Amino acid sequence: MVRDRDFSEQTLSVLTALRSRPGTWRHGYDLARETGLKSGTLYPILIRLADRGLLESCWEGEQPAGRPRRHLYRLTSDGLARSKEVLIEAPALARPATKRRRTVGGIAPREA
Amino acid sequence: MDRLNRAIMTLARCSVRVVPAERREWAEAVWAEAGEVPDHRRLSWVAGGLWRVAREAGIVRRIAYWLAIAALAVGAAEVVSLIWRGAAVAPGFRPISWPTSSLGAGVYVDPHTTGEFRSLAIATVVLLVALPWIARRRGAFGPVSDSSAARVVRVGGCAGICVLVLVLARQAETLGEDLAAVPWSENAVLLGVTITYLTVIPLTARRWFPGVVAMHRGEATTLREEIQYPVLEFLVLGGGLVLFVALLSSVWCLIAAYVAGILAVTARGSRVAPTTLVYGAGAGVAGGLILYGATWPGRGFLDSNPLLPPVVIVVLPAMMLGASVAAARRVLRRSDPEALRREAWREGLVAGALTGGVAALLITTLILGTMVILHRQFPAPTTEAYFSLALFSPLIGMLIGSTAGWRADATHRRTPQPDGPLGVLSDD
Numbered sequence: 447m448v449r450d451r452d453f454s455e456q457t458l459s460v461l462t463a464l465r466s467r468p469g470t471w472r473h474g475y476d477l478a479r480e481t482g483l484k485s486g487t488l489y490p491i492l493i494r495l496a497d498r499g500l501l502e503s504c505w506e507g508e509q510p511a512g513r514p515r516r517h518l519y520r521l522t523s524d525g526l527a528r529s530k531e532v533l534i535e536a537p538a539l540a541r542p543a544t545k546r547r548r549t550v551g552g553i554a555p556r557e558a
Numbered sequence: 559m560d561r562l563n564r565a566i567m568t569l570a571r572c573s574v575r576v577v578p579a580e581r582r583e584w585a586e587a588v589w590a591e592a593g594e595v596p597d598h599r600r601l602s603w604v605a606g607g608l609w610r611v612a613r614e615a616g617i618v619r620r621i622a623y624w625l626a627i628a629a630l631a632v633g634a635a636e637v638v639s640l641i642w643r644g645a646a647v648a649p650g651f652r653p654i655s656w657p658t659s660s661l662g663a664g665v666y667v668d669p670h671t672t673g674e675f676r677s678l679a680i681a682t683v684v685l686l687v688a689l690p691w692i693a694r695r696r697g698a699f700g701p702v703s704d705s706s707a708a709r710v711v712r713v714g715g716c717a718g719i720c721v722l723v724l725v726l727a728r729q730a731e732t733l734g735e736d737l738a739a740v741p742w743s744e745n746a747v748l749l750g751v752t753i754t755y756l757t758v759i760p761l762t763a764r765r766w767f768p769g770v771v772a773m774h775r776g777e778a779t780t781l782r783e784e785i786q787y788p789v790l791e792f793l794v795l796g797g798g799l800v801l802f803v804a805l806l807s808s809v810w811c812l813i814a815a816y817v818a819g820i821l822a823v824t825a826r827g828s829r830v831a832p833t834t835l836v837y838g839a840g841a842g843v844a845g846g847l848i849l850y851g852a853t854w855p856g857r858g859f860l861d862s863n864p865l866l867p868p869v870v871i872v873v874l875p876a877m878m879l880g881a882s883v884a885a886a887r888r889v890l891r892r893s894d895p896e897a898l899r900r901e902a903w904r905e906g907l908v909a910g911a912l913t914g915g916v917a918a919l920l921i922t923t924l925i926l927g928t929m930v931i932l933h934r935q936f937p938a939p940t941t942e943a944y945f946s947l948a949l950f951s952p953l954i955g956m957l958i959g960s961t962a963g964w965r966a967d968a969t970h971r972r973t974p975q976p977d978g979p980l981g982v983l984s985d986d
Binding site for chain 1: 581583584586587588589590591593594595602603604606607609610611613
């Protein structure tokens, strides 16, 4: 059982971003832009969510032209259920980090 | 700049391969995403991401561990080199006259000094080998607490002690200082007494101390307890006196006590708050640097240096007091009055002792190190002055700190609080 106190404000913002399009595979930079988190914060969160079985990941199927394959993420069924619980319990913390930090390392975030 | 960026990116690309297999996918993900990031932010994206993935994979800790082992190996090699070369001291050399004496052709090897520095060198090797072993064992001295403050204090303190012992060995070699006037055999006995006391007391105190306190309150009832606790108290106090004499007589014992103190307050089982370590060590570093600045060559010692008496008499005790009061006040938030009294006293005592110990360790290492490395003369009459400081400074810190903790508790109790007569606040 994952304790609620284990979900930091940043983790909740990642869960919110992933829940906003459930079932859709998202890539790291996309999540970073939406949440306003830097790579050094985002990836440890993704790793921990994956370790707890709340997040699944895979590599893009085909090799796109001109760029490397992306690593993609989405919530598992457990992740969707758990994120629903914690986001109901802590709605104030779940607002996107972009409300507090306007840029991702100087890059303007995309409108949520 | 582009060239530098490219070099760092290449390094980052190579570092992906260093990440353990179970985490490598994440490091490659960070790298793969870098293509999406605008050019001017790509470097920070890759660097930040890979750094944190490496931390998650425990690589940073492993690198720090191997760097520490490498540092220990260098220290051990230095000691072996010292033993191999032997002590070379100019005839008629007096440390106070440095640097007018010179080492060179026709140097005279003093067998007494050779023995001294060899014993110190061996002590260094023992210290270097024993420290990692002791620090990893479960008990009063290890393993290290999870807090960053404890880790920094433990690593910094042990490194400082290793440097001090190396400096002492170097000093015995180059300056011919008479550090260990106590014979070898006597030193070994004193060290044995010290280590036994320092090892047994934490175990004994944890198990029997509540009984001794109960006895003083008249709560001990059985005949066995009425005999057992006074005997125990006598042994602890008598052993403490023997320990004091040992610390006064032997540098080795003093070093063993410092190591034990640092390990004990930073161990996982220690009840000392991380903030107390920060206050104590921070004030100690500041005090040591101020003291070093006040004794810089040419400024004279106590009799001729107007800066030094105020520093020794006012600044250092004031720092002990400040750190102790801050540490004691930090814990005055508990709801249990008895726990509150005990904790305020303990935190004050540790903060004061840490301030005194760190300041003394720093000043001794810096001054003796400067004498050895830069060949500068400091106006202290003998090295014993610094060892006296190393012994009495933590003791004075304990006295000031425990008094400050007790006073902070008493003041807190007298002050009317909105939540109740004892000023009960919510627990941390």
